Amino acid sequence: MHVFYDPDILNNSGILNEEESRHCVKVLRHKEGDLIKVITGQGECYTCTIIEASVKRCRLKIESRESAKKSSTVCHIAIAPTKSIDRFEWFIEKSTELGIDKITPILCHQSERKQIRLSRLEKVIISATKQSLRFWKPSITELTNLKDFLLANHPEKLKFIAYCDEKVERQPLSAQLLDRDKTQSVLILIGPEGDFTEEEVTIAIDQGFIPISLGRNRLRTETAGISACMTVRLMESLHK
Amino acid sequence: MHVFYDPDILNNSGILNEEESRHCVKVLRHKEGDLIKVITGQGECYTCTIIEASVKRCRLKIESRESAKKSSTVCHIAIAPTKSIDRFEWFIEKSTELGIDKITPILCHQSERKQIRLSRLEKVIISATKQSLRFWKPSITELTNLKDFLLANHPEKLKFIAYCDEKVERQPLSAQLLDRDKTQSVLILIGPEGDFTEEEVTIAIDQGFIPISLGRNRLRTETAGISACMTVRLMESLHK
Numbered sequence: 375m376h377v378f379y380d381p382d383i384l385n386n387s388g389i390l391n392e393e394e395s396r397h398c399v400k401v402l403r404h405k406e407g408d409l410i411k412v413i414t415g416q417g418e419c420y421t422c423t424i425i426e427a428s429v430k431r432c433r434l435k436i437e438s439r440e441s442a443k444k445s446s447t448v449c450h451i452a453i454a455p456t457k458s459i460d461r462f463e464w465f466i467e468k469s470t471e472l473g474i475d476k477i478t479p480i481l482c483h484q485s486e487r488k489q490i491r492l493s494r495l496e497k498v499i500i501s502a503t504k505q506s507l508r509f510w511k512p513s514i515t516e517l518t519n520l521k522d523f524l525l526a527n528h529p530e531k532l533k534f535i536a537y538c539d540e541k542v543e544r545q546p547l548s549a550q551l552l553d554r555d556k557t558q559s560v561l562i563l564i565g566p567e568g569d570f571t572e573e574e575v576t577i578a579i580d581q582g583f584i585p586i587s588l589g590r591n592r593l594r595t596e597t598a599g600i601s602a603c604m605t606v607r608l609m610e611s612l613h614k
Numbered sequence: 615m616h617v618f619y620d621p622d623i624l625n626n627s628g629i630l631n632e633e634e635s636r637h638c639v640k641v642l643r644h645k646e647g648d649l650i651k652v653i654t655g656q657g658e659c660y661t662c663t664i665i666e667a668s669v670k671r672c673r674l675k676i677e678s679r680e681s682a683k684k685s686s687t688v689c690h691i692a693i694a695p696t697k698s699i700d701r702f703e704w705f706i707e708k709s710t711e712l713g714i715d716k717i718t719p720i721l722c723h724q725s726e727r728k729q730i731r732l733s734r735l736e737k738v739i740i741s742a743t744k745q746s747l748r749f750w751k752p753s754i755t756e757l758t759n760l761k762d763f764l765l766a767n768h769p770e771k772l773k774f775i776a777y778c779d780e781k782v783e784r785q786p787l788s789a790q791l792l793d794r795d796k797t798q799s800v801l802i803l804i805g806p807e808g809d810f811t812e813e814e815v816t817i818a819i820d821q822g823f824i825p826i827s828l829g830r831n832r833l834r835t836e837t838a839g840i841s842a843c844m845t846v847r848l849m850e851s852l853h854k
């Protein structure tokens with residue numbers, strides 16, 4: 375069954391927003407009587423019958439409702455967008471499929487990419503949320519200066535910074551999470567291709583971020599982000 | 615320091631193969647006296663000085679040797695190449711970074727892609743092996759018919775099949791690996807976009823493959839492959 379995204383489907387008394395209506399009726403050629411799923415990105419998924427296949431205002435009758443609790447562990451990753459935007463969009467698609475909750479693109483001293491198109495990244499998140507049938511849509515913020523981000527207050531109880539410097543011995547993220555309360559939320563910093571500067575690492579540690587490694591191999595920025603997200607979700611599942 | 619790949623660097627008494635010589639001298643403009651790393655893909659990494667910067671036969675003096683044991687758990691994933699070859703090459707790059715040992719591309723009943731260019735995929739593996747500074751290069755085979763693959767003998771002690779059918783309750787891969795001896799090698803089957811057919815699943819189960827899930831979300835083929843690889847490596851690290 376095709377999946378559509380509309381956070382306001384209930385408030386709009388079952389009328390699918392214009393973009394999704396067009397996709398449903400014009401692109402996918404759905405007709406009156408067809409069954410589709412609509413996710414709100416806020417924990418609900420509705421199975422609906424199309425009662426008016428309008429290209430701009432597709433009218434739906436809600437047949438049934440499923441809901442899902444938000445994961446008890448919030449996984450928030452603050453990551454420097456990569457020089458190649460494809461690699462960053464790929465990180466966003468994959469981390470959405472794998473269960474990330476929040477993405478903060480950060481601007482670091484050695485960042486090669488100094489701007490992003492948030493609307494484009496939002497589209498990638500929505501499409502991956504639909505594709506993976508996630509009931510909760512991850513959130514993403516505008517590009518944020520790392521130092522401002524470090525000095526701000528964060529609700530996450532556990533804060534980590536992953537970087538490549540081999541001089542310092544660090545525990546892997548998995549070991550750090552092994553004996554934690556599974557309901558503790560996690561914030562992980564991932565640096566740019568050129569890595570964090572020593573000054574950035576020092577400030578992070580002063581702000582309570584724990585240095586971690588992400589395994590033996592040297593990972594690209596986007597792979598490090600996926601690895602961190604997978605590790606949080608996997609360790610959470612082991613606590614259950 | 616730039617990393618190059620040459621499995622025969624010792625047998626050729628320190629002369630880098632033609633492809634890597636060109637890359638080293640012509641593309642990266644290395645000169646006599648420069649230091650580079652050469653990995654063999656067989657567990658060794660040599661730090662070398664360039665003593666003759668020849669475009670075809672770059673001559674090296676080995677200064678030091680590092681070596682790494684092969685991981686005790688062999689991670690072998692048999693996966694159906696995706697319709698979009700980019701997505702499959704992406705799986706190969708990322709699983710190489712994350713520590714996969716063996717990839718078998720499989721041809722299933724519902725495979726949308728019926729051919730691969732092995733030489734191209736080998737290049738992706740070599741470049742990701744160098745990039746991630748892995749001392750062991752993963753191996754990849756030609757496209758193999760799933761039924762032939764299922765009926766063949768496999769050295770791996772643990773064999774799993776991941777598929778989407780929600781009817782059957784299955785344990786997540788992580789739970790399956792939780793109490794296993796970490797030295798047991800693992801083989802995981804990942805199906806095509808259209809998933810395995812019921813017949814393929816039945817044959818796999820008859821052949822001793824254990825049905826597993828890869829979490830709550832519906833994952834694309836290439837994401838399922840990455841998730842499976844990460845899970846094997848993470849569970850292995852927890853046993854240490």
